Amino acid sequence: MERAAAQCVQWLLQHKGGFNRYTIICGKGNNGGDGLAIGRLLQERGIEVVIYILEFGHLGSTDFQVNLQRLHDRHIQPHFIQTESGFPQLAPTDLVIDALFGSGLNRPLDGLAAALVNHLNAQGVPIISIDVPSGMLLEESSAQGPVIRAGHTLSFQNTKMAFLLPENGAFTGQVHVLDIGLHKGFSENAPYTLIDQKLVGTIYKSRSPFGHKGNFGHVLMVGGATGKMGAMVLSAKAALRAGAGLVSVLVPRIGYFVVQTAVPEAMCMTEAGEEKLTEFNIESFRYEAIGIGPGMGTAAETQKGFSTLLSNLEYPVVLDADALNCLAQQPTLLSTLPKGSILTPHQKEFERLFGICENDFARIQLAQEMARQYGLYIILKGHHSLVAAPDGQAFFNSTGNAGMATGGSGDVLTGILTSLLGQGYTSLHACILGVYLHGLAGDIGVQQLSEEALVAGDIVAHLGAAFRQIRSQA
Ligand SMILES: NC(=O)C1=CN([C@@H]2O[C@H](COP(=O)(O)OP(=O)(O)OC[C@H]3O[C@@H](n4cnc5c(N)ncnc54)[C@H](OP(=O)(O)O)[C@@H]3O)[C@@H](O)[C@H]2O)[C@@H](O)CC1
Numbered sequence: 001m002e003r004a005a006a007q008c009v010q011w012l013l014q015h016k017g018g019f020n021r022y023t024i025i026c027g028k029g030n031n032g033g034d035g036l037a038i039g040r041l042l043q044e045r046g047i048e049v050v051i052y053i054l055e056f057g058h059l060g061s062t063d064f065q066v067n068l069q070r071l072h073d074r075h076i077q078p079h080f081i082q083t084e085s086g087f088p089q090l091a092p093t094d095l096v097i098d099a100l101f102g103s104g105l106n107r108p109l110d111g112l113a114a115a116l117v118n119h120l121n122a123q124g125v126p127i128i129s130i131d132v133p134s135g136m137l138l139e140e141s142s143a144q145g146p147v148i149r150a151g152h153t154l155s156f157q158n159t160k161m162a163f164l165l166p167e168n169g170a171f172t173g174q175v176h177v178l179d180i181g182l183h184k185g186f187s188e189n190a191p192y193t194l195i196d197q198k199l200v201g202t203i204y205k206s207r208s209p210f211g212h213k214g215n216f217g218h219v220l221m222v223g224g225a226t227g228k229m230g231a232m233v234l235s236a237k238a239a240l241r242a243g244a245g246l247v248s249v250l251v252p253r254i255g256y257f258v259v260q261t262a263v264p265e266a267m268c269m270t271e272a273g274e275e276k277l278t279e280f281n282i283e284s285f286r287y288e289a290i291g292i293g294p295g296m297g298t299a300a301e302t303q304k305g306f307s308t309l310l311s312n313l314e315y316p317v318v319l320d321a322d323a324l325n326c327l328a329q330q331p332t333l334l335s336t337l338p339k340g341s342i343l344t345p346h347q348k349e350f351e352r353l354f355g356i357c358e359n360d361f362a363r364i365q366l367a368q369e370m371a372r373q374y375g376l377y378i379i380l381k382g383h384h385s386l387v388a389a390p391d392g393q394a395f396f397n398s399t400g401n402a403g404m405a406t407g408g409s410g411d412v413l414t415g416i417l418t419s420l421l422g423q424g425y426t427s428l429h430a431c432i433l434g435v436y437l438h439g440l441a442g443d444i445g446v447q448q449l450s451e452e453a454l455v456a457g458d459i460v461a462h463l464g465a466a467f468r469q470i471r472s473q474a
């Protein structure tokens with residue numbers, strides 16, 4: 001606890017050193033103990049601190065009591081909050097340190113604790129949360145009770161899965177995982193694995209110096225319709241940049257010159273449909289992997305051809321975008337998909353396929369259930385994409401940024417995943433390496449371009465740098 005408090009103080013002085021006074025709000029568990037220790041360490045440096053302790057009928061954890069005694073020894077007198085009249089009155093120049101509840105919170109806040117959180121949120125002063133914004137539950141949705149809205153959260157020990165969910169983003173502010181000498185991924189018994197460089201380094205396979213294009217797979221990208229041929233261009237380019245030996249593209253006739261001109265490295269086939277795909281006459285044995293859906297549309301003739309195609313496929317494929325929307329309109333097809341296929345829905349596509357969910361936790365659980373039920377890999381796309389595997393394993397990606405919320409970003413991921421499958425990665429490894437690579441290329445792109453200016457083509461353009469980074473650290 002002392003090490004955690006010292007790290008917090010160091011961060012505070014480095015990043016939030018200019019405040020007149022630090023108001024520290026403590027609970028009576030170990031999170032409160034952290035708050036007391038931070039207060040003492042700040043005061044030892046001559047900084048003015050005011051400490052409040054919320055009374056909620058507990059004696060307090062051992063570490064809380066030890067740190068309370070240390071305050072008394074230094075003649076620091078905390079204020080005890082027993083009613084709303086004891087809530088702190090804050091000035092605009094104050095900074096609040098929130099050490100009310102951390103990872104030990106086991107139910108939504110109510111009563112005086114809830115009122116205090118609402119009071120602090122209403123003050124309009126900056127709040128730094130210690131370990132967890134108070135009121136946030138780590139294993140279920142926190143929508144039932146109030147949660148501190150922090151500008152920054154100084155978290156310990158490990159990345160908390162709840163911090164990766166969109167519904168919690170407004171509460172944590174920027175998350176900083178402070179190094180207190182403990183493992184930095186998810187905790188060892190967590191039901192999720194973090195996709196980080198360490199994991200990806202064990203999956204990435206470097207190329208044999210004697211390889212030729214035939215060794216790296218021939219992949220087929222299927223999709224496109226009037227006005228959406230760019231989706232196929234992006235996914236074909238991504239498949240090439242992700243390392244496939246050969247890339248073919250199947251588009252309606254109208255897309256022929258577009259693809260041949262924009263992606264000369266790819267081979268292009270068309271079929272009878274002029275403006276949309278209708279026949280899907282694919283000789284699947286020619287390819288190591290197939291990705292279907294970008295820009296494809298959901299016209300009745302397209303849907304019919306698509307369902308016939310699915311019944312003829314013998315190996316796992318990647319399904320995205322309109323392929324998922326076609327599936328949503330004919331859900332019985334789900335059970336006919338080759339086992340090990342990869343579905344890449346964003347939230348809306350997921351809900352069209354499997355139903356609306358109350359919150360992010362419920363959606364994650366449903367994705368895991370559906371992956372198991374249908375024997376599929378489901379990549380639930382978001383700021384931190386989830387990979388749900390048919391054997392019950394679940395992974396969260398650590399790369400990616402808000403700049404990637406831009407049209408065509410998903411088409412790029414489809415190309416990458418298909419390319420990796422084509423190069424002989426298993427479905428699981430293609431998902432893990434694919435989402436990490438996609439996010440990392442976006443992160444590198446953002447450093448040069450900004451979140452605002454990044455477009456999907458920039459993710460493709462930075463795949464090379466992303467591969468280099470993965471390889472150099474593998
Ligand atoms: N390695 C580590 O783990 C490290 C951990 N560290 C720190 O420890 C923190 C975890 O500490 P913790 O386990 O004592 O829990 P904490 O969040 O302080 O709260 C527990 C108290 O709240 C109560 N309570 C619960 N729900 C409630 C509610 N709705 N409304 C009211 N009361 C409620 C609950 O009482 P209950 O009623 O459940 O008996 C109990 O009294 C962690 O976040 C980090 O800051 C660091 O020091 C570094 C190393």
Ligand SMILES: [K+]
Nearest residue numbers: 098101132134
């Ligand atoms: K807290």
